[in-house]
Amino acid sequence: MIAFENVAYSYGGGELLSDVSLRLAPGSFHFLTGPSGAGKSTFLKLCYAELQPTAGRITLFDHDVRSLNRDDVARTRRRMGVVHQDCQFLDHLPLSANVTLPAMVAGRGAEAADMKDLLNWVGLAKLAGALPPQLSGGERQRAALARAVIMSPDVVLADEPTGNLDWEMSLRLLTLLVELNKMGKTILIATHDLNLIRAAKQQVPARVLRIAKRRVQLAGADL
Numbered sequence: 001m002i003a004f005e006n007v008a009y010s011y012g013g014g015e016l017l018s019d020v021s022l023r024l025a026p027g028s029f030h031f032l033t034g035p036s037g038a039g040k041s042t043f044l045k046l047c048y049a050e051l052q053p054t055a056g057r058i059t060l061f062d063h064d065v066r067s068l069n070r071d072d073v074a075r076t077r078r079r080m081g082v083v084h085q086d087c088q089f090l091d092h093l094p095l096s097a098n099v100t101l102p103a104m105v106a107g108r109g110a111e112a113a114d115m116k117d118l119l120n121w122v123g124l125a126k127l128a129g130a131l132p133p134q135l136s137g138g139e140r141q142r143a144a145l146a147r148a149v150i151m152s153p154d155v156v157l158a159d160e161p162t163g164n165l166d167w168e169m170s171l172r173l174l175t176l177l178v179e180l181n182k183m184g185k186t187i188l189i190a191t192h193d194l195n196l197i198r199a200a201k202q203q204v205p206a207r208v209l210r211i212a213k214r215r216v217q218l219a220g221a222d223l
């Protein structure tokens with residue numbers, strides 16, 4: 001589904017990531033950990049073709065990212081839901097419109113019933129008409145997850161989705177990601193939170209990728 005072969009990435013200085021080879025199988029659940037500045041967000045950006053590798057090959061849904069034109073990239077991204085670290089919204093639009101925006105942009109429009117189901121699922125049905133600045137950190141994170149999955153993506157990539165949340169809210173968000181995985185979605189979550197990883201491992205066979213010394217490697221069962 002997502003495959004890296006001897007991938008390197010540099011923003012112009014020295015290499016941030018070197019010789020990364022791995023494969024995220026369909027339906028798998030992975031965490032990505034590593035110190036601040038190690039390249040977790042950069043790795044996720046490579047996964048959704050926001051960045052191109054400076055060396056090696058990345059394959060998304062069996063297509064080499066270098067062979068994709070702009071339309072192909074847009075089509076590929078529709079199969080991927082991304083929860084960004086900063087969860088930005090359009091502040092003048094109500095939550096419901098923000099969540100359905102990806103469907104609108106893709107020219108699909110979302111059925112009102114689907115949107116209601118989705119907001120119910122993330123526990124935000126009562127806030128459908130609220131404006132983003134009125135939402136708490138946890139509500140914003142859950143809204144960002146709803147927006148990421150409105151197009152029924154095959155893959156969900158989340159960058160520190162529980163970064164600003166208390167433990168109870170983190171577990172709630174994790175439960176939603178585990179539910180998505182049980183529905184067959186491939187999940188990749190960048191996080192610093194080892195407790196979150198431990199909690200996930202009690203629910204799903206999650207694996208841990210660790211960035212260290214520019215390499216991304218599978219961690220052992222002990223984290």
Ligand SMILES: Nc1ncnc2c1ncn2[C@@H]1O[C@H](COP(=O)(O)OP(=O)(O)OP(=O)(O)O)[C@@H](O)[C@H]1O
Pocket residue numbers: 011016034035036037038039040041042043
């Ligand atoms: N657009 C950019 N141009 C140049 N350098 C960048 C750019 N984006 C990130 N970097 C640098 O690349 C390194 C990795 O950044 P990245 O955001 O991928 O790390 P991270 O592991 O996600 O960090 P954190 O855990 O703090 O969010 C950092 O040193 C950062 O300053």
